[in-house]
Amino acid sequence: MNWQPDTSSHIPLFKQIIQYIENGIVTGHMFPGERLPSERELASKWGINRSTVNLAYAELRATGLIKSVQGSGTKVSEDLWGITPRRSPNWKDYVNGGLFLPNQPVAQRVKELLRDESYINLASSELAEELIPVAWMDQLLKQISLKHAVQYGEPGGDRGLRETIADHMQAEHKVEVQPEQILITSGIQQAFNLIIQCLLSPGDAIALERPSFMYSRTIFTASGLRLYPIPVDDYGIRPEEIRKLHSHHKLRMIFVNPTYQHPTGTTLPADRRRKLLEIAEELRIPIIEDDPYSLLTLGGSPAAPPSLLAMHNGGDFVIYLGTLSKIAAPGLRIGWMVAPKSVVERLTAAKEQMDFSTSALSQQLAKAYLSSPEWKGRLQIITRQLTRRRDIMLDALTKYMPRGSKWIIPEGGYYLWVKLPFKVSDSRLVEECIRHRVLLYPGTVYGAISNQIRLVYSRASEEELGEGIRRLSLALQSSL
CATH class of the missing domain: 1.10.10.10 (Winged helix-like DNA-binding domain superfamily/Winged helix DNA-binding domain)
Known part of the structure; x- marks a missing residue:
């Protein structure tokens, strides 16, 4: 000091x-x-x-x-x-009057090195370049006319893309929605920003999973929201905890990522989903369902339960957030929100003030992507590769991690959540990992207690995954 x-x-x-x-x-x-x-x-x-x-x-x-x-x-x-x-x-x-707070120092230390290819990257929440269907997307681009793609688009999103998303929601999630209930956003992050700025006020209490990637998003705390945790076990949140939180804090909203949750990889079972919907409806608390990963079911795993939106039959208690960032390419920056028409109209007006519209070219490419009969086949290739990477990481964890370490085996998504048998300083662990040239984020970045870490198997190559875990084990030894 x-x-x-x-x-x-x-x-x-x-x-x-x-x-x-x-x-x-x-x-x-x-x-x-x-x-x-x-x-x-x-x-x-x-x-x-x-x-x-x-x-x-x-x-x-x-x-x-x-x-x-x-x-x-x-x-x-x-x-x-x-x-x-x-x-x-x-x-x-x-x-100084701005909205965004700086990243946590531990997280910022890792972020500074993410594009340095001399490190093994077990930190970035994105697909490896070789998993993104670049050549096929290049072919799709050649079929797109630039006549309208270089102009400002509709603030709420291209009508054709919204119709395509409506068809997608029907085919993949068995939910019937109208294009007027869909808002195209520049990724899910913008959807969060719009919800926070337009539907909530400073001082409002919201419930988040603990741990949760949303805890690491400074936009929540920078907006003066009060964050309260819903504990996550091996099967996701325990919905009954919401009653206790609401009785003490009068919750205004519940934010959940129920399928292949980030960062733990857990999936909320159907019975807990029903209970969550029952409690939310009883208490009249809207649910924000963040769903980037549900189409990434890995080989040998059962299909994910229906989305909360589907289980609620498209009712007005759930606002659903989807994206192509995790199933196609993060650089597209195409996400969508499914919400009651009144909410979509309110947020569309705010989005127009924020950025006029999402990139028209990206929207045209997204429409071509989801309209193509080939996209499901491309997705299957991605899930097969992710399955192989997950299994390689699991084998390496068994071989190298300290005795007493535990982890949740994910059935989909990108993440493995590891609980260590001892406490270790986050800053020391990160620095030791950097010294051993491997990158990861400790669990406290996501609101967890210490001695937990998040590992990502979607970004590193197959050859790097085992070596990355070996280096992690050396860094852990050096951190004690």
Whole structure:
């Protein structure tokens, strides 16, 4: 802590200390579990009365940002779900009036190296280049006229693509929707942004799976939303927990990724899906169903249960989010939202203010892709390759990981979730992995407790996967 309180400021010293530590925590410069100096140490360092530091620490403990344990000292809370500093519920002040907060330092450290091919990449949530049907997509592009593809498109999306998506939802998810219920977005991320900015307000409480990739999206916390976790076990969330959360926090929305969940790879069984829908309808809480992976069922696995939207018969409690990023190519930046017409109209107006429209050329390519009778065959090739990669990683985990390690075997998607038999510092593990030239994200990036890691088998080559796990095992040994 090189910072020093300003004794000449009109702001009381204890409030300066609170603001400094709050800012360090919410921007990620002080990470969960980090030990803080004692009150005595800080009072001595800053040359101020110890009671001033005591008062600041007491305020921070009351907000849940820090905790003190007798004999262990004071540290940043390892569980920041649902916590928003009282003086800055929107957090915009921390980034000079902007909306997006910086990435967590641990995550940013990995991101800086993702395009360096000298590292084995077990971190990127994308298909390996050799799995993307580039040659076939190039042929599709040659069939597209540029006459309209270089102009601004309709804010809600090209009518032809929305009709194609409606056919796709009927064929793949057994849901009948009208084109007017579909909004084309620049990937699922934009759909989240639109929902947060248009349908929620700062201070609203939302429920997320824990762990969840959405926890790592700073747009949620930057918008002043209060995040509350629904615990995830080997079968996804436990829906009954929603009643408890709602009774305490009055939830406004539930965000779930029920099929081949990111980051754990779990799939919510049909009985839990029915229970989730029953509770949400009873409490009148909308569900946002994030569904990027459900068509990526791996070989030897049962078919995924129907989507929440399908089980709800297209009812108005579920907003469904789909994308081509995971089943075709991430660079297309084509996603879609299925929602009640009134919601689509509201978000379409906001999207027009945001970016006029999604790339017309990408929309034409997406329409050609999904309209082609060949696309299902291309998808089968991808799932076969993903199955092989998953199995290679599973074999390597069995061979190299420390005794007592556990992992969930995914039936689809991209991810393997590993629980270690011991605790390890996230920052130390990441640095040791970098030293051994392998990249991954620790579980705390996704709101999990420490000693859990997310591994991705979709990005690295088959030859790299086993070697990557071997290097991970060496990094773990070095981290202890």
